[in-house]
Amino acid sequence: MKQILTVANKEFHDGLRNRWLISITLIFALLSIGLTYFGAAASGAVGVTSLSTTVASLASLAVFLIPLIALLLSYDSFVGEQESGTLLLLLTYPLSKSQLLLGKFIGQGTIIALATLLGFGASAVLLYFQLGDSDILSAFGVFIISAILLGLSFTAISYLISLSVSEKSKAAGFALITWFLFALAFDLALLALLVGVEEGVTQQGLTQLMMLNPTDIFRLVNLAGLDSSDVNGALAVAINASLSQTQLFSALVAWVILPLTLAIFIFKKKKL
Amino acid sequence: MNTPLVSLVEAGKAYDQLDALSSMTMSLNEGEVLGLFGHNGAGKTTMMKLILGVISPSSGKVEVMGMAPDLKEAWHCRSKIGYLPENVSFYEQLTGLEVLTYFAKLKGFSKKQAVELLEQVGITYAMKRQVKTYSKGMRQRLGLAQAFIGEPKLLLLDEPTVGLDPIATRDFYKTVDQLKSNGSSVILCSHVLPGVEQHIDRAMILSSGKLLAMGTLSELRQQAALPVVIKPISFEKGGLNGAVTQNTQLNGFLTNDCQNTLMVPEHEKLRVLKQLLNLNGLDDIHVESANLEQVYQHFLSEHELLEPKQTNGGQG
Numbered sequence: 001m002k003q004i005l006t007v008a009n010k011e012f013h014d015g016l017r018n019r020w021l022i023s024i025t026l027i028f029a030l031l032s033i034g035l036t037y038f039g040a041a042a043s044g045a046v047g048v049t050s051l052s053t054t055v056a057s058l059a060s061l062a063v064f065l066i067p068l069i070a071l072l073l074s075y076d077s078f079v080g081e082q083e084s085g086t087l088l089l090l091l092t093y094p095l096s097k098s099q100l101l102l103g104k105f106i107g108q109g110t111i112i113a114l115a116t117l118l119g120f121g122a123s124a125v126l127l128y129f130q131l132g133d134s135d136i137l138s139a140f141g142v143f144i145i146s147a148i149l150l151g152l153s154f155t156a157i158s159y160l161i162s163l164s165v166s167e168k169s170k171a172a173g174f175a176l177i178t179w180f181l182f183a184l185a186f187d188l189a190l191l192a193l194l195v196g197v198e199e200g201v202t203q204q205g206l207t208q209l210m211m212l213n214p215t216d217i218f219r220l221v222n223l224a225g226l227d228s229s230d231v232n233g234a235l236a237v238a239i240n241a242s243l244s245q246t247q248l249f250s251a252l253v254a255w256v257i258l259p260l261t262l263a264i265f266i267f268k269k270k271k272l
Numbered sequence: 273m274n275t276p277l278v279s280l281v282e283a284g285k286a287y288d289q290l291d292a293l294s295s296m297t298m299s300l301n302e303g304e305v306l307g308l309f310g311h312n313g314a315g316k317t318t319m320m321k322l323i324l325g326v327i328s329p330s331s332g333k334v335e336v337m338g339m340a341p342d343l344k345e346a347w348h349c350r351s352k353i354g355y356l357p358e359n360v361s362f363y364e365q366l367t368g369l370e371v372l373t374y375f376a377k378l379k380g381f382s383k384k385q386a387v388e389l390l391e392q393v394g395i396t397y398a399m400k401r402q403v404k405t406y407s408k409g410m411r412q413r414l415g416l417a418q419a420f421i422g423e424p425k426l427l428l429l430d431e432p433t434v435g436l437d438p439i440a441t442r443d444f445y446k447t448v449d450q451l452k453s454n455g456s457s458v459i460l461c462s463h464v465l466p467g468v469e470q471h472i473d474r475a476m477i478l479s480s481g482k483l484l485a486m487g488t489l490s491e492l493r494q495q496a497a498l499p500v501v502i503k504p505i506s507f508e509k510g511g512l513n514g515a516v517t518q519n520t521q522l523n524g525f526l527t528n529d530c531q532n533t534l535m536v537p538e539h540e541k542l543r544v545l546k547q548l549l550n551l552n553g554l555d556d557i558h559v560e561s562a563n564l565e566q567v568y569q570h571f572l573s574e575h576e577l578l579e580p581k582q583t584n585g586g587q588g
Contacts (some may be wrong), residue, residue: 006377017365085360089418092324093378094350271287272326 003095007103008110015073015111024069024112028119031065032058036123054127055139058120059222062147063215064183066116070154071161074108075175078162078267088272097267105155105260112151120144142245146221149252153214154182156259163266186213214255221248275338276301277426277457278323283332284481285318292318293481295332300457302425305448307468308461309568310478316461317358319478320428323459324355336426351379354424356415358431358461364404368395368414371403375418389417394443408435416444420451427451427458445471469564477571484571489564496570498562499535504548505556515551522547 015021035057081087090100124140161174190209193201201209210216224245276299285293293315300306308316321327322334325341336353339346362371372386390399393413398406406414412435419427433441448458448471460472469489477484477492485492502525504516516522516532525534525544536544541559548557562570 003378006374010374014363014365084362085357086362088321088326089355089357089360090378091326092350092353092355093375094347094380095378096344096347272321 003099004103004106007095007100008106011104011107012110015108020073021111021115024115025119027065027069028062028115029122031061032120032123033126035061036127051127051133051136051139055143055222058143059219062120062143063150063218066112066147066151067154067183067215068179070112070151071158071175071179073111074104074155074158075162075171076168077104077108077159079165079168079171080162082166083168091272098264101159101260101264101267105152105159108155109152112155113148116147116151117144120147143222146218146249146252149249149256150214150218153252153255153259156256156263159263160259160266163263163270182213182215186216211251214252217248217251217255221245221252224248277304277337278459279333279335280319280322281333281335283322283329283334285322285327286330291481293322296483297332298476298483298486300426300459302457303452303455304474305452305458305460305472307472307475307564308459308478309463309475309564311463311572313480314478315481316478317430318481320355320430320459320461323426323428324353325350351422352425354419354421354427356419356427356429356432360415362403362411362414362418365402367400367402368406368410369399371414372399372417372421376421379421381422385421386417389420390414392420392447393417394440409437409440412436413440416447420447423451423454423456425456427456428461429458430461431463432460433462441467466563466565475564477568479572479575482575484575485567489567492564492567492571493562494538496562496567497537498566498570499537500541500562501558501560502534502536502541502544502548503558503560504532504534504551504554505558506553507555515553516548519547519551 036054078087081090091097120140121144124136124144127140128134128136157178158175161178162171165171165174190206193209194206207220210220278298278300280296280298282295282297283293284291284295296315296319308319310316318327322329323336323341325334325336325343325346328342334340334342336346337349339349341349363374366374368390369383369386372390373383376382376386376389387396387399390396393416395410395413395417398410403411403414412432416429416432419429433444436444445467448460451458460468462468472489474486474488475492476486485495487495516526516534522534522544525536525540527533527535534544538561545557545559548554
């Protein structure tokens with residue numbers, strides 16, 4: 001355990017030193033405060049709009065940003081150390097591969113989690129003082145927790161990438177493709193399936209397909225509870241056949257644990 | 273009761289088609305310094321990785337401190353092993369002290385020890401600076417400090433003196449001698465370097481994954497049967513001219529291309545020297561035994577004669 005914490009501590013401090021924590025926090029804070037206050041600007045009014053609109057717009061932005069940030073933060077975790085030779089050296093230390101991986105995960109995961117909590121939490125607190133509505137805290141609570149899980153999931157996915165390639169530049173390329181597939185292409189494909197193939201999938205089937213993509217689970221978690229007039233596309237269909245929040249959260253947690261376990265497995269098999 | 277610290281019994285490692293190391297048998301005792309020589313792809317690094325337990329042998333047996341180093345049970349031994357990899361660039365954005373503290377903590381030591389080690393390798397003045405500002409020599413010193421964490425019983429150093437200036441090299445060998453007298457064993461892996469001879473007890477010469485020769489330097493010299501080069505010198509012009517050529521006991525050793533240079537087998541050395549001392553007009557004699565580099569060259573070229581050029585691009 002001590003070894004894991006030593007590695008986690010180093011990774012966390014790397015995140016602080018590289019200004020990752022501060023910049024992600026700022027991006028999230030600006031984004032959420034901006035959307036909260038100016039989300040209704042299109043309809044001519046400035047000021048706090050409805051809670052559901054705010055969460056809906058935050059969620060649709062976060063779903064692109066968080067995976068991208070997590071992938072950027074972690075894609076070179078292993079391949080970078082392999083290139084500089086420190087990976088081989090670390091493995092001659094009394095430190096197991098899973099300890100090293102978990103240590104990195106805890107360190108970088110803390111950066112993502114803390115930035116999400118501080119960034120989005122800031123606007124939740126601001127909104128709460130403006131409106132005094134306790135629904136705000138619970139809606140933001142769900143949003144923040146699912147956003148953290150989404151970030152952790154993509155951190156684990158980027159370890160898979162980082163452990164499977166042998167060059168840093170390749171890892172960067174794969175990270176970009178991964179982001180594109182999960183955040184954009186997957187939904188387009190679903191939509192095409194819905195529209196193009198008559199009676200191709202049932203509502204049930206669609207929701208199950210969505211479990212294959214952590215970003216869609218994140219969307220479902222945050223949009224299911226909202227007025228469906230704020231939601232459109234494939235999601236609206238899926239929401240009607242909605243799963244319970246507990247099921248959705250379990251699916252998100254699974255999307256953290258499964259890639260992480262697979263990453264440990266790949267690391268153990270990796271030739272040095 | 274004298275179990276060796278490291279022992280390899282017919283240990284081999286094959287990657288796909290390539291034999292990086294084949295059937296190696298050797299042992300290293302406590303307090304012994306072993307030089308491991310061979311050019312790139314000879315299997316030096318593979319052998320080190322086997323001893324470190326980072327890879328497992330595909331055949332044969334490796335034991336370090338009485339255990340197979342790739343087993344989980346052998347892990348507590350790892351804090352007693354120091355390793356300096358050939359190519360390592362430490363976390364550039366960290367300071368020297370931060371890097372060393374991280375590694376020290378992973379071995380169960382504290383920041384205090386890290387500072388002491390930086391003092392030992394002489395880069396205390398730069399310990400608060402980021403590693404990216406370090407010169408090649410400073411990085412190498414940092415790497416050495418890393419290998420010395422926790423006074424290891426076994427040190428594996430891959431090209432330790434690359435990038436070090438002569439003074440730092442001298443300091444480095446002093447540290448090796450010191451570690452040796454404390455009972456640590458050292459494996460020095462390098463291309464053959466001048467000055468390494470005095471500091472190693474035994475040498476191993478590898479080529480394309482095979483052991484060419486192993487033994488103390490004088491044993492290797494004997495095996496190689498390389499001649500001693502003797503040069504009688506006279507300060508007067510033409511002082512010795514003819515004297516050597518006319519001496520029937522000496523002229524057999526004369527080289528063709530170079531006048532006044534005798535190539536004498538080791539066992540004939542004293543007899544020839546006595547003869548030379550009797551010559552008139554002799555002012556000085558140069559005697560030069562074959563050095564490690566020549567012995568190394570000898571074994572390599574002998575190997576190449578036996579096995580004409582194989583294609584091989586091995587792991588370094």
